[in-house]
Amino acid sequence: MILIFTEVADGAIKKSSLEAIYYGSKVAEMMQTSAVALAIGNADATELAKAGNFGATKVLHANDTKLANANSMAYANVLAEAVKNVGAKVVITAKSSFADAVTARAAGALKAAIVGNVTELPNLSNGFQVQVSIFTGKAFADVNVDGDIKILAIKKNAVAPIESSNSANVEIFSPALSDNLFTAKVTETIKATGTISLPEADLVVSGGRGMKGPESWQPLLDLADALGAATACSKPVSDLDWRPHHEHVGQTGVKVSPNLYIACGISGAIQHLAGVNSSKVIVVINKDPEAPFFKAADYGIVGDVFDVLPKLTKAVLASK
Numbered sequence: 171m172i173l174i175f176t177e178v179a180d181g182a183i184k185k186s187s188l189e190a191i192y193y194g195s196k197v198a199e200m201m202q203t204s205a206v207a208l209a210i211g212n213a214d215a216t217e218l219a220k221a222g223n224f225g226a227t228k229v230l231h232a233n234d235t236k237l238a239n240a241n242s243m244a245y246a247n248v249l250a251e252a253v254k255n256v257g258a259k260v261v262i263t264a265k266s267s268f269a270d271a272v273t274a275r276a277a278g279a280l281k282a283a284i285v286g287n288v289t290e291l292p293n294l295s296n297g298f299q300v301q302v303s304i305f306t307g308k309a310f311a312d313v314n315v316d317g318d319i320k321i322l323a324i325k326k327n328a329v330a331p332i333e334s335s336n337s338a339n340v341e342i343f344s345p346a347l348s349d350n351l352f353t354a355k356v357t358e359t360i361k362a363t364g365t366i367s368l369p370e371a372d373l374v375v376s377g378g379r380g381m382k383g384p385e386s387w388q389p390l391l392d393l394a395d396a397l398g399a400a401t402a403c404s405k406p407v408s409d410l411d412w413r414p415h416h417e418h419v420g421q422t423g424v425k426v427s428p429n430l431y432i433a434c435g436i437s438g439a440i441q442h443l444a445g446v447n448s449s450k451v452i453v454v455i456n457k458d459p460e461a462p463f464f465k466a467a468d469y470g471i472v473g474d475v476f477d478v479l480p481k482l483t484k485a486v487l488a489s490k
């Protein structure tokens with residue numbers, strides 16, 4: 171059995187977890203077994219049934235009110251119990267800082283092997299081997315995963331999910347929840363409102379110091395609006411308070427993996443690339459043809475952002 175640790179937000183399965191479910195269903199096919207998703211916390215049953223579109227045969231839903239707030243200690247315990255309950259040999263999760271905290275604890279409790287940043291489906295021809303991304307995406311390593319129970323945290327865009335019309339049965343899962351799992355309590359969660367969630371965004375328009383200052387950000391915002399994209403920035407931009415800190419992407423900021431990342435006036439330092447190199451398509455706009463970002467780009471535009479951005483926005487609006 172393959173068990174997928176599934177993160178939910180606003181009552182629905184996160185996009186990254188739908189990818190993990192699809193990945194899990196492919197591993198299940200390879201191992202001739204089935205894939206079960208585990209969702210914890212408040213979620214709508216109709217939304218959870220969508221796990222079936224991505225290959226899960228069943229969803230276990232631990233919806234005790236004590237689990238309403240994400241709590242890594244309690245969630246790890248629920249995950250470990252679910253693993254034992256369904257007899258899972260492989261656990262899949264989408265990589266995220268919360269999933270890291272949960273799966274590391276569950277791995278300790280289960281004495282499981284745990285591998286992060288997995289980029290492809292496993293190779294089962296000789297044991298259980300996975301490819302992982304290392305050195306902030308600069309290289310890959312092949313890792314043999316031993317151990318009776320294996321936990322894999324997959325990097326975003328490791329697989330391209332294909333949706334079907336299947337739906338999954340949702341079953342309530344009621345694990346034991348002792349009080350000592352709740353010694354640390356989440357008392358409040360404050361979310362940025364009115365903006366597209368950056369880690370989950372399909373389209374991102376991002377600006378660097380080449381955007382000159384906060385007063386000249388409008389052309390970038392216009393393009394983001396026209397595309398329905400989230401906005402992001404490089405670290406110096408948020409350090410200078412040109413843009414809010416939650417928009418800072420990179421090694422020390424948010425990791426994004428959209429279908430399209432448009433970098434405007436960003437040089438492409440390795441610390442920036444570390445947060446964006448799982449994007450499917452990268453477009454770089456920079457007036458310096460030698461800017462390092464062009465080496466990581468799928469498409470490059472050598473030009474002044476203040477000339478290029480209005481033209482792109484006009485073209486996007488005209489195509490609608």
Ligand SMILES: Cc1cc2nc3c(=O)[nH]c(=O)nc-3n(C[C@H](O)[C@H](O)[C@H](O)COP(=O)(O)OP(=O)(O)OC[C@H]3O[C@@H](n4cnc5c(N)ncnc54)[C@H](O)[C@@H]3O)c2cc1C
Nearest residue numbers: 378379380404405420421422435436437441442457474475
């Ligand atoms: C430990 C550590 C962690 C770090 N973590 C991060 C991180 O998480 N994220 C991050 O982003 N950085 C991070 N950095 C900083 C990183 O090294 C770079 O300094 C930073 O990414 C550079 O930001 P930038 O590209 O916006 O600015 P710059 O390096 O100043 O580049 C600006 C670019 O804009 C171009 N440009 C200028 N004017 C125009 C114009 N009119 N039109 C088009 N192009 C123009 C220039 O040619 C240049 O390439 C980290 C550094 C360290 C040491």
